Amino acid sequence: MKLPCFETVISQMVKNIYRYKGCRYSELEAKLVDDFKAGCFFQQDDPDYKINEFKNEIYWVSKYLKMIRLIRDGSDGLISINPEGVRFLNTQVLEESKLEDLEQLIEIRTYLNTFELKLDPIVVSYRQLTQADKGKVDRTLSSFYCSKDPDIQDFVRHKMERFDDKSICRSYLILDRENSDDENFCILGFFALALKILTVDQNKLNRKQKRDMNLLREQEGIPSYFIAQLGKNDMFKYNFKGKYLLDEAVNIVYDCIGLLGGTIVWLEANKEADSVVKFYKNNKFIELQSEMQEDGVERIQMIKYLNRE
Template sequence: MSSKNKTQEVISTFICSRDKDIEHFLKEKAIEFKKVSKSRTYFIVDEEALELGDFNILAYFSLAIQVLKVPIEISNRKTKHLDGLFSKRDGEKITEFPVFLIGQLAKNDTYAKLITGKEILEYAISTIYKAHEKIGGRIVLVECADKKSLVDFYQSNEFEVIRQDEDKLIQLIRMIH
């Protein structure tokens, strides 16, 4: 069996009944996004099962680089906080900031009891931090549906709501320390 077929076979076992879009991304888009360097997808696997020859995906997350666009009405103080140094560049208010995007974050229903959302998020932040150490960057962005449970989850993990975008997604950011 080719490695591509094996990868597809393993990915096909991932189930996320809470959000079929997350499952669809992994099964239909993740490999293509990697090929064109749009994002990278990371698996969190059951290491004990791996030692026995089974590749069980407990969860996954995908990371990308994106531009966060904020309204011009945002305060100069907040703009300076986001930029780290300035609120204006060449006399113009800064309204765009490079960010690390956590594009997808999900656990496999089959193994849901073996990992928490917080643990998945910690893996994602750890991976981002490695990139941050090499190239810099200050901000992590997540976008989620306007659901109280999701917003509460991210806020309990040091994210703050920055705005709601045109697609009605809530954008939350976390500064990298």
């Protein structure tokens, strides 16, 4: 389900709090829902469900803004802009009228990028997570947002349990111990690992590639470790580096190699997603081959030889 992206909700929320010099949470929530109704975000099937999902997003946006000390709860029950947030906004907004135009709203990314949010990440398997209270687990999973890839968001929220039960893959979450509380764990990111055959055409490989892959003559498939899913939570994408997430996934693969052997970890990336492909190349993944898949998307298969580390 497509929801307004986090930056849009953050901007609208800050705009309303700044404009009215503070407001109650219920009033803020109602105003944001009305704003986005007018923007046709909910003019589709089952609008009530979408509105409830959006209210959940509003809750997490407000929670995040308090973490980075842009807004605060007052003793009078009103949410207001924090003093350091006011100082930042005053440097961005010269005229009050600018707040009326979303396109001319503050460059909120500047604040998000410069604020050093203290984090204490820990890797937890999905099975470990489910040992906690079920309500807390459900609330935690529903707090994962990935606007760039809705399939990843849907997997975390609705498919992780089924894939784990059937041993299709094993999922891991990066939780933040610093900002989690009794009600919710904070998810920084997640990844899923699987065993998968990497199919290759030896006629298209050079001698060095065959040697690096330890290929036997006529061998077309290589049993290997596959990073099936990997994504950051939108809420922390300015405070948490994707490299940490990828490194933790590869570290678990190293543990598997120590027990079972193997030399290759690989993944797939949308060929059109230049920044994603560049990110993996910067982390020593090598482009191997590409193929058009059933969903009509051409994906690059990228591999990393772990016996070189």
